[in-house]
Amino acid sequence: MASNTEIPQTHNREWGFFGTISHHGDAETAWPLAINAISNATSLHAATVQAFLDSRHGRHFADDVSNELSAGKTIADAIAAATARWMGWTISRTTAHETGIPRGLPYLTGYVLHAEIEADTAE
Secondary structure, eight states, X not given: OGGGSOOOOOSOSSXXXXXXXXXXXXXXXXXXXXXXXXXXXXXXXXXXXXXXXXXXXXXXXXXXXXXXXXTTOOHHHHHHHHHHHHXXXXXXXXXXXXXOOOTTSXXXXXXXXXXXXXXXXXX
16 A cells, blocks of 8 residues: 555664664665555555654654564565564553453554554644
């Protein structure tokens, strides 16, 4: 999905995905790879993914990618592995109650949508 659209820039160069992954490699390379991988996996627009990657959940996603990098994977493979893992998890009853994200939704999809809602309400 994102491969047909312009890649939005981060609004959080210090924290979130970009800031966290910059400690482990080239964030400028990782950013569009993450936008595309997550957009393709969730079928959500790149701008929606950008809000997720700039959020605290984007930082946690970057931590997962960093673990894969430490295991010797390339940045593209590390992002793909983290994306697949987050898509394999589902939103639990407790998380649904705490966040309002529908129970059973893939974890990554839920948190990408949640970040978009949080960004919209912060404006």
